[in-house]
Amino acid sequence: MIPTAIISHPDCALHDTGSYHPERAERTQVVVDALQRFFTGNELLWLEAEPAALKWIETVHDAAYVRQVEEVCLRGESVLDRGDTQVCEDSFAVARLAVGAGLMAVDVVMQGRAKNAFSVMRPPGHHAERAEAMGFCLFNNIAIAARYAQQRYGLSRVAIIDIDVHHGNGTQSAFYRDPTVFFVSFHQYPFYPGTGMKREIGDGPGEGFTLNIPLVAGASYAEYLSDWQTQVLPALQRFSPELILLSTGFDAHVDDPLANLNLNDADYHELTRLINDFALQSCDGRLVSIMEGGYSLDALARASICHVRALCNGK
Structure with a gap:
């Protein structure tokens, strides 16, 4: 049986965001602990992340910005952006590990060592812009993974599906004029960061390769399923x-303290299953999942088990 790879690193805990910050060290640990308790056979391949080379980070971010992040962290400053992206002396190194986990996930899937992979790392990444940190994010882990897959493995068509409750503005902007990366985002709207309107569809050569699915507060899995069947799946098939x-x-979970969508544990299993089914039909199951938000520790642990069950079983 080909396993699902789980990639993490204990040094995630060194990224200290201070007291009471929702993006805290316990987030990755509760997921790792939950998966280790639930999966006791040979379903999972556990791997330890390695730091990404700066050249890969600079496929998405300006080199001057990368240096700025490193210098701010090494000086021991506590805030990187306008206030919500807290850092410490170790944050730059941990952020390189988070990027590296995404690259490792691409490697093990593309090389056939795992049928799919889940990167359980922090800080998250999808809000990070080319030269700006925001929304708890330093580097855009998933955008860098996409560029790595293209350059390392010669891929010409990569799809990114974002199911975080917040719109992945940084990921969208990285590929807004690029027809080789199709970006889909399900997110609460209007909500932070204020982007992700339906009319945002890409620009120039990338027009038509961005698909935003804004959801009103209170939306449930029924809305996800309808939008998947009528809009997202046909676009991805094309x-x-x-x-x-x-x-x-x-953080689209009903128990999450920072948002207002209503997915439950079983819904995360079903949503993952839909995406995994499409991956099996489209690209031999090559699917890499990278953890973003989720701020209720209990919900995070439960939903991550459901997510990985669907990755492992495909059903």
């Missing part, structure tokens, strides 16, 4: 990706 990357935010 695009025919060679690899699917999934920004897996668990």
